[in-house]
Amino acid sequence: MSEAASLRTGWRARLKAEWLLLLFAALALALALLDPQPAASYRRWLQTPTLAGLLGLLVAIQGIRDSGLVQHAAGALVARVHTLRGLGLLLVTGTALLAMVLTNDVSLFLIVPLTLAIGTISNLPVARMAVLEALAVNAGSTLSPIGNPQNLLLWQHARLPFPHFALALLPAAAVMFTLVALLALAWLPKGRVALQAAQVDGHAVTAPLAAGSVAALAAMVLAMEYGHAVPGALLLVLAFALLARRSLARIDWLLLATFAAIFLGLGHFAELPLVRHGLDRLALDRPLTLYASGIVASQLISNVPATVLLLDRARDAVALAVAVNVGGFGLAIGSLANLIALRLAKQPQGLRLFHRVSVPFLLVCAPLVYLAWRWLG
Template sequence: MPALTPEIVRGLLSRLRGFLRRERLLGVFGLLALFLALADPRPWALYRNWLDLPTLLGLAALLVTVEGIRASGYVQRAARYTALRTRSLRGLALLLVLASALLAMLLTNDVSLFLVVPLTVALGREARLPVQRLVIFEALAVNAGSTLSPIGNPQNLLLWQRSGLSMPGFMLHLLPTFAVMLALLLALVWFMFDARTLTLQTSARTAAEALPRPALGVTAGLLLLVVVGLLQGHHAQGAAALVLAVFAVMFREVLQRVDWMLLATFAAMFVGLGHLAQILPVQGLGLQQPGVLYIAAIALSQVISNVPATVLLEHGAHDVMLLAAAVNVGGFGLGIGSLANLIALRLEGSPGSLARFHRISVPFLLVCAPLVWLVLRWVA
């Protein structure tokens, strides 16, 4: 083994700094998890619980299948088809936002992002588009759209089961919240995107990337349908095993292009925030009072994300449907408010996306939260 010379040490430190610059969230949540583990040791079983292996395995299955679809070339073809038939940037933005919201109702917020964001990035290669801004609005759209559906996001699924309501009954309770969110979002899209005509630009690189690979496209598309079905049936381990086996045998190069660091980021986030949720003082907050519950759920979502906030508050909340409205509103604001926000920004991948997301999402929360409260009080 060669000796560690000063040059080697400097090289290693330089690589580490570069890695941490690229993976800031992984570094933050990793340090949080490590600090809490040292300051407040808990039984190993709790750490396994916080890790949420089914969610990580489901995310792995989605990452691989969507990367397969992207590598097949059909996303690029769909992007060009869409761009050719959409006359203005504003029209395209409205189309993508509405599609994101609708897909989130049917396929959950994270699955819809895995479909829409790669399409948007591919569109950016076909026309001069503000891709980062479009993806930010798609993240907001899936948070709004998933609010209406009992299966649209994890917190809704949990609270739907606890509420005892039918699916239509659950949706009816959340309809006012969803309506306010979507109306605000569409109004903001109208003002944030101008009506300029789209101009296509096809380079040799984008043309080469768009060459279709039918076997890969068909396999990945069928696997995506199977994965969604397995995940809705709570068979994440089977979904991950199937996808990894198929791609390891047939399309191994796709596995090398998957963003595995995103999985590591979520693992660190689940452990760190799960531990933090256990030590936050939420008892005795007066959650029986509607106003306190509403504010507490939104505020806590900004600290530990809306799914852990739901788990933490559900036992002390007498009004389950008000809690559902509040934690869905809490998905806006800071990026950590909803895992969908982080997934969207990571899939888009450009620098500075989190800061720009906050410049749009935080004011959106500050307007949306009081409006939703007023509407809920009015319809009560």
């Protein structure tokens, strides 16, 4: 095969792998041509602070990976947990707990690379774990007002005390996590962890890069928390460009482009007059209607845009929070955390496997959460 043919084949394979980017870029472009809007609208839809936060997290986690710290932690963990189900349940629980404190995307950026590293030295089924961790992060982040963007938005909008908001969402989060834990126990193999001894000690830790990257991650989380994501990300990129250029070169820049396309396309779609007029006809003062609308809207445009779309029409912020958090299950687009988990894991047929599990999970979870919320909330 000629060099030109090889390049064409490589580009076709790359474009096929980036179908999500192409789809939403096409949607954003079509809407821009059919329904032109002022530049300020596109800047608002682009959600620059969110993209900057994602960039900062990508930079810090790439540094942690390149330092060998994740591989070292993976070896230490599998040496202490001896069954696949026990190890899987530990990772799922850790994902959910971290999501309550550090937000859902930060949790995934920590746990999924750890899971991949464990997969290289053991027989842990990484593809299944990536799906379970995506479900777990949605369940865990539901409980906390700062666990995910939709909760943060609704918590601030409703002006509820932190404990009040968390207690109101406790029944929903408890049902979600119980179902994820049961799925993990049923789906993961029964066997023991089989170590590949030659791989366990094969990664030395570069202490300066490890310490600097962990500090960078903590600094980025704080910058996001206090509304300084853009300068925080720029400082991280500059620091890595000077001190760890190889790590910066390995950043998944196409992931950032994909999220930018999603934000532009879905943000514009959600504000189309036809979409808004359709929502105005719904009786969102009825709990079941609001619940179903939040879930369906999340499946179509992701749960953060769905929250923005329904926020001014919903009288009960807690009810809307329950709905859009449940809406994070089902289709991968339901929550951007799903896309992050799948992208980080990079498993063959990962999207298909996710939908085989997540769609039935939504169908089981949705009625159970609704009953728990109505009876106990």
